[in-house]
Amino acid sequence: MSTGPEDFDDTSDQPGEGLAERKMRFLFALRSRGVTDTRVLTAMERVDRGLFVRGLFADRAYEDMPLPIACGQTISQPSVVGLMTQALQVNPRDTVLEVGTGSGYQAAILAQLCRRVYTVDRYRRLVREAGELFRQLDLTNITSITADGSFGLPDQGPFDRIIVTAAAEDPPGPLLEQLKPGGIMVLPVGQSDTVQSLIKVTRSSRGFDYEELRPVRFVPLVEGLGSE
Numbered sequence: 001m002s003t004g005p006e007d008f009d010d011t012s013d014q015p016g017e018g019l020a021e022r023k024m025r026f027l028f029a030l031r032s033r034g035v036t037d038t039r040v041l042t043a044m045e046r047v048d049r050g051l052f053v054r055g056l057f058a059d060r061a062y063e064d065m066p067l068p069i070a071c072g073q074t075i076s077q078p079s080v081v082g083l084m085t086q087a088l089q090v091n092p093r094d095t096v097l098e099v100g101t102g103s104g105y106q107a108a109i110l111a112q113l114c115r116r117v118y119t120v121d122r123y124r125r126l127v128r129e130a131g132e133l134f135r136q137l138d139l140t141n142i143t144s145i146t147a148d149g150s151f152g153l154p155d156q157g158p159f160d161r162i163i164v165t166a167a168a169e170d171p172p173g174p175l176l177e178q179l180k181p182g183g184i185m186v187l188p189v190g191q192s193d194t195v196q197s198l199i200k201v202t203r204s205s206r207g208f209d210y211e212e213l214r215p216v217r218f219v220p221l222v223e224g225l226g227s228e
């Protein structure tokens, strides 16, 4: 889940509007909220958010808002997905770790931009359902794993890029350790349900640089595996 302070909804469906128009307005909303990187916009144009939202909320998939998914979780607001992806500065040869698979939408976008994505979630069900979508979309460069992502994936790391889509109080130590020198990690930090900041951590030869990007609201990073 993610909402910005400017989270008014100017993308809600207009009566009689077709899918093509809705998708156009979706992309326009991304641009007007600061997603300007053309590679990111192209990736977001290619990945149909409508496939990642099921049930009651499916017809709101092209609105710029977070929506409920299974296991009491949320698919993030598209403009926040775009801004996080942009801040991550992904290169085509990168290996990326995502903590918080959720619907799989963010991972599918990353998969357009890099060599390999490892995505982990604490709910087996979310990992399974996202994995089915990745197969359906022929996204063979995504590996989805059920795990507590706060420990990262020591066997697969280190990573060029790490993105966390659930909020911890501080950047988890194992994730900092699994970031390559020159690597970038983007994550929300702060007490859950109060003010959180999206931050960008860059690892240099001297240590870690921290940059605060904007206020956000995400579901919390929770320890251990989920029940479903």
Ligand code: SAH
Binding pocket: 001, 073, 074, 075, 076, 099, 100, 101, 102, 103, 104, 105, 106, 107, 120, 121, 122, 123, 126, 147, 148, 149, 150, 165, 166, 219, 220, 221, 222, 223, 224
């Ligand atoms: N990126 C997702 C949105 C994720 S919502 C998308 O594009 O749809 C946050 C997700 O983080 C939830 O699915 C939640 O189960 C997961 N999560 C929370 N704590 C976690 C942990 N410790 N390890 C792995 N996943 C975690």
